[in-house]
Amino acid sequence: MPAGTLVLYTDQPARRADLLRALEQIAPCTTLGAAEPPPSATCIALVADLDLLVPAPLTGLRSLIASTPDLPRVFLMRSMGTRSLSAARGLGGRLCLPAETPVGTVVEALRAQIRPPAAPPKPTAPVAGSAPGVPLVAQAADRAGAVIASLLESARASGTVDAALVNESLDPILGAIGVGGLTAWLETVRAYDDATYQHCLLVAGLAATFAIDLGFSATDRQLLVRAALVHDVGKAKIPLAILNKPGPLDPAERTVMCTHAALGHEILVKAGGFDETVLAVVRHHHEMLDGSGYPDGLKGDAIPDIVRLITVCDVYAALVERRPYRPPLPAAEAMRILHGMKGKLDGYLVRAFERSVAGT
């Protein structure tokens, strides 16, 4: 851990003694009001615990951020609404957690930034139990990543998968999204160096967020996240040279890639234990309302709502994820493209999805 002080900018120092004690486990911590100048000692990280919707001078906070733009930081948010989040982002707050996040999770989130881990290893087996000291979000992502890895590995090797395995990661994902919010989830899963794991985790996080915001029952939330996690299982049967090609696919390669939807459906039917809804998502998540999708060219009402919902999450995830040949698209640009797919995507769901993503 580098030498120096942490800085806690807070507008309620008397109420955050617990947070201060927890932060001091990392390094000495200086508590300041948002207008107070930063300490002269070297700062190694920043926690902002401020109501960003209340007009107040933030001169000290801004001066610290301006002098050390890469300073590790966590913003604790009184509100996870759009206005509050855009204020935090305007201050370079990439990791925004609700104010009620357990202090241990805040400490771990900060530690992870101060000493960033190497890119997570490609997991090969489910992570059993809870590893102490691992942040909730990272822990859920690791567990879900391990499930996806195991799923793809077994589909690749034997052409079948274990339905029960998928269920292990549903509650951790929903819990991590509920506590950490979508922003923290996206930040965490973007560290995965395997494009397919990263994509499935992104789609699962987006689906969990969407399901929570749409007021789905616990059972339906789990169903949606289960479908999201396995939606691309057919990619296990796509040659790695195509799957991991560090550039856009040519038409012949694209044709091969498009077989993943039908292949995934076949794998899950053979495995047994997956309900009809999940099977429909896996086979039809690339169908478009105008019939231009694949593999069956379904149109309009022939595409069930839950499939349409995952399709929206899937298209958005593909746009905002990191690719070897292009940086992730900003959220606003990705939403613009989704709105432009009129006639192909369900416009009502795209608008609801936009509200959901913006509100987290």
Ligand SMILES: [Fe+2]
């Ligand atoms: Fe797909």
Ligand SMILES: [Fe+2]
């Ligand atoms: Fe996908």
